[in-house]
Amino acid sequence: MDRRYGWIIVDPNICHGKPVFKGTRVLVADVLDMIASGMGIDEILEEYPQLSICFT
Template identity: 40%
Template sequence: MEYLTDRITLDERICNGKPSIRGKRTAVQTILGFLCAGEAAEEILHQYPSLEKEDITACLQFAAELMNRSYVLRTVA
């Protein structure tokens, strides 16, 4: 398992290798999707009782950090 932050992990055996929260079977993408849909952090925590408020914050920080990277668009044949 690789730690991307203190709360975000990568493990090819969990969530098909997608970033997850503390090695649990909850993908960062899932939490971000709930937040994008307008779900309140408190409701997400109710639905996922093993998570902590800091986990949700870590998901947002992780997504923000990804936006700090440079990207190149290429034409694919």
């Protein structure tokens, strides 16, 4: 496994196999949509504080 991306997983038993951040059920696509809409990391972490280990 490439360690740079070790915090994104795909498991058919979690969120129907869509990519999520490891240890959460937060969809990668949702976070990418937030970034695309102009949200900053601080705003995203406010919405999903469990992602702090991925972005710090």
